[in-house]
Amino acid sequence: VRLIDQRALPGELRFVECRTVDELCEAITSMAVRGAPALGAAGAFGVALAARTIADDDGVQAAARRLAAARPTAVNLAWGVDRALGAWEQGGPDNALAEAERVASDDVAANRVLGGFGAELVPDGGRVLTHCNAGSLATVGYGTALGVIRAAHEAGKRPHVWAGETRPVLQGARLTAWELERLGIPVTVIADVMAGSLMATGDVDVVMVGADRIAANGDVANKIGTYPLAVLAREHDVPFVVAAPTSTIDLGAPTGAVIPVEERPDDEVVSIAGERIAPEGVGAANRAFDVTPARLVTAIVTEHGVLRPPYEDALRAAVMRA
């Protein structure tokens, strides 16, 4: 399994080759590959890899469980693993690989379709605030929140993007800025803390983010810092829009309260690029995600259309069509 090493961007476009499931688990845990839909594909290809490289069936099952548990919050990872595992059980290693390839191509197709739906929510010349990276890198291609922005750009709407840098791992400053720059879409990086000021001065027309898991009631788990943006958006009557394929919807989670929130090593906070910023001996807390309640979500853009509140029936219907 060959992946772009997202830790090295934007400085270097480098690849990681994973020849074993353990190597892939390490790539997932260390965030060489990240982004909910990208993790779905990584999980599916991981099962295909396990099916090829592990002789006994129990070993493949165990490898699948390890993959699914490598990161807890994005539901797509377990979903991708399950799809490929089901295919393997029915048709062996080749079938698992074929299914992984379908997971990947389905994701690109879904992103393109949802991008088209979402573009309608971006006004002409709209200033779009996004958080973290929900672009090509976070998916198999095209992107979710950035897919919407790309589609708006391709439709001639001339969006301008405020990219929250997204501490601690800086996916916004590093990855979103890199993608948009390559696409020729105007982007300005901001420290995450500047979002409130920008909304207060009327400089944000819409907040557009991806999702790691959407509960059955419409609560949205996404990168830490998403929830404050939703609260600020409500305060300023700015639409807060979530763009995600139906693979991100978890009907098994009734509300966001049951979504596991990963806590990551505090080193991501107290050090930047290997340089310690906080004094020695001082620790950090590092929740990687937060949960935005459905009542703050203006719309959820999926490949089956733009969903509006109340979300329960709309989400169920979208999953049924998938």
Add this chain to the structure above:
Amino acid sequence: VRLIDQRALPGELRFVECRTVDELCEAITSMAVRGAPALGAAGAFGVALAARTIADDDGVQAAARRLAAARPTAVNLAWGVDRALGAWEQGGPDNALAEAERVASDDVAANRVLGGFGAELVPDGGRVLTHCNAGSLATVGYGTALGVIRAAHEAGKRPHVWAGETRPVLQGARLTAWELERLGIPVTVIADVMAGSLMATGDVDVVMVGADRIAANGDVANKIGTYPLAVLAREHDVPFVVAAPTSTIDLGAPTGAVIPVEERPDDEVVSIAGERIAPEGVGAANRAFDVTPARLVTAIVTEHGVLRPPYEDALRAAVMRA
């Protein structure tokens, strides 16, 4: 004028010696010295320095104007300059120096008194979220928001501090963590974006911040990222408290709308510790402050007591007593 170089902390405790007004202006602009009350003292000592080193009166006046304009948002800078300049006009260089020394000692005294008042607002075992650095370093000594926390600690209330790292310049992770660690007050650093999640899970009892300028109606200009904390605090019924000496109150500013917000070089955002984090060619916006409307402020702690809304009369009375 001898200053702690706040840019070098926590790695190194280093001093800057300013032998000319230009050197001091540079130290202020580059944030070797920062924090509203500390800037007030720096401005006053700067005038004393000008009075000693510049022969003609017009030159001293011009130097004072340069000092006052070195950074626009914190009103204390111009206030400190004005105090020392008035003293110089009345009694020459020695009088300017004596006044600068009074500005400094008054600030320490005011901080100790306001710390005592503010400690009443910190519950026993309270988890206090603070932003940026409003400690000894930001003042002449003791601190404003951190002064309140210190006073609560000295009163045996065992506060625990969440220190928002405060991008882009990381005053929270670097300076607040350093001060609290030295004082033996438990502190945990967080990426600023985690504040919303912490409030949502009930882990914040009070938000305690300093101020760079308080308008006559109680609007508060403070480090960028303060306003989002105030909005989140209101959302979660968490008290949002501002601690500041009366030198921070600007009765000449009717509301926060007239307070100038400094925009700083985008390099502070796109680079960290000299390392570029965003792709080459991508710019950033970098407002250094935001304005929190008075309606979101639960209390303003001054050396003349704890002010409660409506603030207009209370602020005027506090300034009159000063």
